[in-house]
Amino acid sequence: MAEFTMELNDEQKEVRDWLHGFAADVIRPAAAEWDEREETPWPVIQEAAKVGIYSLDFYAQQYFDSTGLGIPMAMEELFWGDAGIALSIVGTGLAAVGVLANGTEEQIGTWIPQMYGDPNDVKVAAFCSSEPDAGSDVGSMRTRAVYDEAKDEWVINGTKTWATNGGIANVHVVVACVDPELGSKGHASFIVPPNTPGCSQGQKFKKHGIRASHTAEVILDNVRVPGSCLLGGKEKLDERLARAREKAKHGGERVKNAAMATFEASRPAVGAMAVGTARAAYEVALDYAKTREQFGRPIIDNQGVAFQLADMRTQIDAARLLVWRASWMAINGKPFTAAEGSMSKLFASETAKKVTAQAIQILGGNGYTREYPVERMHRDAAIYTIFEGTSEIQRLVIARTISGMPIR
Numbered sequence: 001m002a003e004f005t006m007e008l009n010d011e012q013k014e015v016r017d018w019l020h021g022f023a024a025d026v027i028r029p030a031a032a033e034w035d036e037r038e039e040t041p042w043p044v045i046q047e048a049a050k051v052g053i054y055s056l057d058f059y060a061q062q063y064f065d066s067t068g069l070g071i072p073m074a075m076e077e078l079f080w081g082d083a084g085i086a087l088s089i090v091g092t093g094l095a096a097v098g099v100l101a102n103g104t105e106e107q108i109g110t111w112i113p114q115m116y117g118d119p120n121d122v123k124v125a126a127f128c129s130s131e132p133d134a135g136s137d138v139g140s141m142r143t144r145a146v147y148d149e150a151k152d153e154w155v156i157n158g159t160k161t162w163a164t165n166g167g168i169a170n171v172h173v174v175v176a177c178v179d180p181e182l183g184s185k186g187h188a189s190f191i192v193p194p195n196t197p198g199c200s201q202g203q204k205f206k207k208h209g210i211r212a213s214h215t216a217e218v219i220l221d222n223v224r225v226p227g228s229c230l231l232g233g234k235e236k237l238d239e240r241l242a243r244a245r246e247k248a249k250h251g252g253e254r255v256k257n258a259a260m261a262t263f264e265a266s267r268p269a270v271g272a273m274a275v276g277t278a279r280a281a282y283e284v285a286l287d288y289a290k291t292r293e294q295f296g297r298p299i300i301d302n303q304g305v306a307f308q309l310a311d312m313r314t315q316i317d318a319a320r321l322l323v324w325r326a327s328w329m330a331i332n333g334k335p336f337t338a339a340e341g342s343m344s345k346l347f348a349s350e351t352a353k354k355v356t357a358q359a360i361q362i363l364g365g366n367g368y369t370r371e372y373p374v375e376r377m378h379r380d381a382a383i384y385t386i387f388e389g390t391s392e393i394q395r396l397v398i399a400r401t402i403s404g405m406p407i408r
């Protein structure tokens with residue numbers, strides 16, 4: 001087990017500087033354009049693929065870093081560049097992790113390369129769990145997958161919503177209900193291969209922020225996928241369902257859900273994205289406060305402005321520490337006895353919203369225009385308190401974990 005450290009090693013610093021260079025030279029200059037276009041920034045993804053940032057290898061290398069700092073460091077730098085473009089670059093990774101976590105070796109080898117494509121023909125992937133009536137309440141999922149034994153195929157029907165890269169993805173990972181009586185324990189994940197009949201894009205959402213990232217509904221109308229597309233395979237699913245039915249019979253309410261542990265481990269990554277956006281806005285505000293003069297002196301000369309910047313920096317550093325702690329715990333298998341993963345996401349996302357709003361205030365009228373990036377950063381920051389579990393859901397998870405009570 002790696003000791004918890006707050007210091008990046010030389011190799012990590014090198015990777016961080018390389019990512020920072022890409023974020024500063026390629027992502028940041030493209031940010032305003034793709035925000036206005038509200039389209040997937042394919043040329044930037046392609047550029048990231050060419051240098052090796054948009055690849056499973058890079059993602060896996062950071063993911064398996066035993067210090068736990070690889071992923072948060074990478075997320076912070078890319079999202080420092082721009083949140084919408086960075087999400088377009090890392091969105092495929094979220095689907096890939098779904099396959100890595102639940103798939104067989106064969107499934108991993110078959111599907112993950114198709115999620116990324118290659119630098120001359122980049123592809124993206126989508127992870128589709130949320131539904132119009134199943135957002136925070138994942139247990140209400142209605143999308144059904146029914147096994148057709150005669151053909152060894154699964155037939156999937158339902159509507160997914162809010163899917164990042166939904167409809168434009170080469171590979172969709174779809175969570176569906178295979179046993180409605182078991183609630184969220186009766187869910188399974190499926191690969192929907194490229195060009196599968198019945199899988200189509202519904203409405204594409206026009207959003208408040210992260211507008212370079214494509215978000216859409218995914219319609220699944222009698223989608224037939226081979227039995228081999230069930231992640232983990234049928235035998236493993238049948239065993240898991242049998243265990244869940246058994247536990248349900250014996251009052252399985254309090255049985256720990258493996259999905260909860262997965263969320264605790266993935267949430268710090270979203271926290272790190274929020275730290276990246278917050279840091280970006282803070283840096284713009286600090287520079288501005290040092291150069292903008294009113295009443296014959298820089299505005300930072302006023303405690304009212306300087307203290308805001310002091311608070312912003314303190315909160316960003318505190319958020320990063322919570323994120324790094326939770327990431328270290330996740331990779332080293334430490335139990336999340338106080339929902340530390342949720343804590344890190346809650347604090348970092350709320351910090352990003354607050355800090356980006358303060359940055360607008362410090363820039364005054366300029367902060368309110370699209371001539372300066374803090375207005376976009378503030379719009380982008382609002383997503384962090386919503387996706388991967390809203391702030392209220394994080395508080396619910398933390399409250400339940402620390403109290404051991406089924407708080408509602």
Ligand SMILES: Cc1cc2nc3c(=O)[nH]c(=O)nc-3n(C[C@H](O)[C@H](O)[C@H](O)COP(=O)(O)OP(=O)(O)OC[C@H]3O[C@@H](n4cnc5c(N)ncnc54)[C@H](O)[C@@H]3O)c2cc1C
Pocket residue numbers: 127128129130132134135136137161162163164165207210215383386387388389390391392393396408
């Ligand atoms: C840009 C974007 C990208 C996304 N990408 C993906 C993706 O790739 N794949 C995917 O599957 N999903 C994705 N999502 C969906 C996202 O995870 C959900 O939006 C989120 O989980 C919240 O669900 P909801 O929108 O249905 O809100 P609701 O669950 O309807 O919540 C509405 C409000 O009620 C509050 N609330 C709900 N229940 C409780 C409770 N018990 N106690 C207190 N408050 C409560 C919430 O906190 C929130 O404030 C994305 C969403 C967005 C906006």
